[in-house]
Amino acid sequence: MNNVKIAILGLGNIGQGVWKILNTNSEEILKRSGYKIEVAKILVRDKNKARAVDVPEGLITTNPDDIFNDDSIRIVVELMGGVHPAKDYMIKAIRNKKHVVTANKLAIATEGEEIFKAADEEGVMLYYEASVAGGIPVIHGINESLTANKIQQVMGIINGTTNYILTKMAHEGMDFDSALYEAQQKGYAEADPTSDVDGYDAVYKLAILANLAFGTRVDVNSIYREGIRNIKQVDIQYAKEFGYTIKLLAIVKEIDGALELRVHPTMIPSRHPLANVNDSFNAIFIKGNAVGDLMLYGRGAGDLPTGSAVVGDIISILRNNIDLSSSNASRNNHWSMDVNNIEYAQSEYYIRITVRDVPGVLGRISTIFGDNNVSLSTVIQKGNSKDFVPLVFITHKTSEGDMRKAIKAIEGLQSVLRIENIIRVENSAI
Amino acid sequence: MNNVKIAILGLGNIGQGVWKILNTNSEEILKRSGYKIEVAKILVRDKNKARAVDVPEGLITTNPDDIFNDDSIRIVVELMGGVHPAKDYMIKAIRNKKHVVTANKLAIATEGEEIFKAADEEGVMLYYEASVAGGIPVIHGINESLTANKIQQVMGIINGTTNYILTKMAHEGMDFDSALYEAQQKGYAEADPTSDVDGYDAVYKLAILANLAFGTRVDVNSIYREGIRNIKQVDIQYAKEFGYTIKLLAIVKEIDGALELRVHPTMIPSRHPLANVNDSFNAIFIKGNAVGDLMLYGRGAGDLPTGSAVVGDIISILRNNIDLSSSNASRNNHWSMDVNNIEYAQSEYYIRITVRDVPGVLGRISTIFGDNNVSLSTVIQKGNSKDFVPLVFITHKTSEGDMRKAIKAIEGLQSVLRIENIIRVENSAI
Secondary structure, eight states: OEEEEEEEEOOSHHHHHHHHHHHHTHHHHHHHHSEEEEEEEEEOSOTTOOOSSOOOGGGEESOTHHHHTOTTEEEEEEOOOSSTTHHHHHHHHHHTTOEEEEOOHHHHHHHHHHHHHHHHHHTOOEEOGGGSSTTSOHHHIIIIISTTSOEEEEEEEOOHHHHHHHHHHHHHOOOHHHHHHHHHHTTSSOSSOHHHHTSHHHHHHHHHHHHHHHSSOOOGGGSEEOOSTTOOHHHHHHHHHHTEEEEEEEEEEEETTEEEEEEEEEEEETTSGGGGOOTTEEEEEEEETTTEEEEEEEEOSSHHHHHHHHHHHHHHHHHTTTTSOOOHHHHSOOOOOEEOOGGGOEEEEEEEEEEEOOTTHHHHHHHHHHHTTOOEEEEEEOOOOSSEEEEEEEEOSEEHHHHHHHHHHHHTOTTEEEEEEEEEEOSTTO | OEEEEEEEEOOSHHHHHHHHHHHHTHHHHHHHHSEEEEEEEEEOSOTTOOOSSOOOGGGEESOTHHHHTOTTEEEEEEOOOSSTTHHHHHHHHHHTTOEEEEOOHHHHHHHHHHHHHHHHHHTOOEEOGGGSSTTSOHHHIIIIISTTSOEEEEEEEOOHHHHHHHHHHHHHOOOHHHHHHHHHHTTSSOSSOHHHHTSHHHHHHHHHHHHHHHSSOOOGGGSEEOOSTTOOHHHHHHHHHTTEEEEEEEEEEEETTEEEEEEEEEEEETTSGGGGOOTTEEEEEEEETTTEEEEEEEEOSSHHHHHHHHHHHHHHHHHTTTTSOOOHHHHSOOOOOOBOOGGGOEEEEEEEEEEEOOTTHHHHHHHHHHHTTOOEEEEEEOOOOSSEEEEEEEEOSEEHHHHHHHHHHHHTOTTEEEEEEEEEEOSTTO
16 A cells, blocks of 8 residues: 655635545545545645634645645645636646646636646646536546547536526526526525626636647637526527527537637527536537547536546546656647637527517518528517517528628618527537 | 557457548547557458458458467457457467457456456556447546546446337337337347347446446346336336336446346436437446536447547557556456345336226235335326226335235236236436
8 A cells, every 4th residue: 555645725615525535435545546645735725714624733734835845745736726826836836746636727728838838847747627527527538538539529518507597497487587596595606607607617618628629729718708698588488499408508619620619508409418418417518530429417516526526636646657757748739720710600590589560570681681691490470569579580500700790780670679689509419 | 659550359340440440530549649550460250251441451360370479569459249269369469468458348247357367467458448338438437537436326328229229119109129120220239139138238238337336346147137128118108107218227336335236127217317318329327426426428339439439448558658567457456245136126116017907906906015015106097998907006115025025916816917017217316
């Protein structure tokens, strides 16, 4: 039996989960890794904060140098979140020849290049399975299992908060605000839900997935982003009527050698496996040219699921021979690929418009769509208001650019009150 | 760029898939592994057999010693299937210090101990991702990603043929024979479908999964096995009425330190992720004490999906440093666990009985259930036949032993014509 000392930076939700797993499953971990893992130090901001786990006082420190300068500590587990000071701490650990495990999507997505470079230079391992989709081994999956594939497409439900909200809206008829409120009450959404409901969280995770799947660095700012605030109960109902389910999808596809990257609410066929991913569950649907369709489903957040990924990474380091230099380099190639402007992205669309109920309005709108190369597959007119009626269109595949031109012209019509919603439809998902 | 020579034993469906992937994706494989993989020899039984892939004649051999005695060949890929001579060939390759990749569920499930022992002794790597669920990285998942977990339960749809048949029966109202015929026409089922429809194929795969998840050898003969031949359209309809979907599940659970292992048709709640796994797709649903619920979904068979797993294993060997000795040992611990007799297994049950339509029959049957500790949750009596009517029961959780005693007594009743079907119900699956 070998002994290995590790340090944990941060004792929040995930840090406490890691502590619990290391203690509860110590026997399994020893059997699988050959090591007894000893937590030698835990960095916290406030020593006196009440915590749900019972950690010996002597392990707690507020001074990061206690960790960086301790040569007996071989692995540093960064669970602070945020870019600063997490990034500097990771690099400092790396420069002190410590292997690093992190759950930090923001730091990896935005500062990954610098952190990976440092790890390559020092020959240490850097693992970050927990940074995307919590307990789901998607990074391992792409990085270690699907290596024989040319990956063609990754589509994921990688934000549990928005999936919880959309599930409540679809299954219980709630409106967005009530569903958000319930998510907040249950601890699935923050007091300020911006990062989740406006799609930022999914953008960071998609950048990491795209990097892995296509071996190319992705600037988070190059990812098209649209959140779920504008999804109305009526859109959910129309979707159902057409055989679709609305999910916030993070999508990366290779189109003729360039990448298309986008995070937005999407109507997918209700029989698609992703459509049946409910509540706060996450799932990633991958198309590879050999494996075909593959989906990984599970808990995308939470102390224990995320801790499962963190501790799994620690065990990977121990099994990979902790004394060896890293082979990260070959796993993080920087093949350079262009990112397509969203204007060129092809999609089908659902468009809901409120119009004045006057003769000829449908004709005028349809003509504008046609003039802009947008071909319609379905048109529905319903409603009982005397003055205004909803018009709903589903289009065939068209480019975002053509769609925007058409919408702009339609908005200019006197008989159009409002473009209520535009939601992309992914039939090619199946 | 390094060069590595490999040999393939067998050029059937999977062998041809591997050949295609190595050629089509050679650029990706080189980037990810750092190696150019050269197929130096392919062992076949018949040199003159027509094949869909165009393999240079010089690579083909019918003499295995051309491979075992060639020191320049570092990896042997066994894709012959069956125990003999595949097992001996694998061991011969291992004794000649070659790493081995195999897709052979039968050899690993029944002769794995001897093959692993040889690999440990020679310090070579032995990978077998393709032996269970084709392209789905479930072995990698359990072995490398879920290492931080105490796994509590694995439930899988791991036979595509039966899942295709059950899907056709459920979605298109086919009876078993028509669905089997269609599966055979489409190449999903063999002319002799015994191995698939009677559950043998799933038993082998479950033995491998149980070994990985619980670190213990499992004798395939200790696995309870029941196929899908007796599933009638009427059972599918009743299941739907009760909110269930019938799937052939392979299940392993830990119950108080012992394993419960079984392969049988199972009614699972229709909202369970496994219930939505259709056609020939496979999926494995895993419960770990840290990760919670995790499901891996994808293609369980086919030349390219299975080839994806095989080539992924080759790349794993190259990345693990082909010149190092193996760390297989720590990954195939033989913790010894008992296997519970099926009599002790707890389950809910669906029971369909045809009875004579005489007064008191329901009372007599219900009394027998009660006398044997079988408590009923639902009873349905339908039917329009004058003389015979179907009775359908769903029970609460009960032991297999008690159920068998009850059934035996019920069969003895004069008013009972036939016990038509008994199907286990897994509500705890959610």
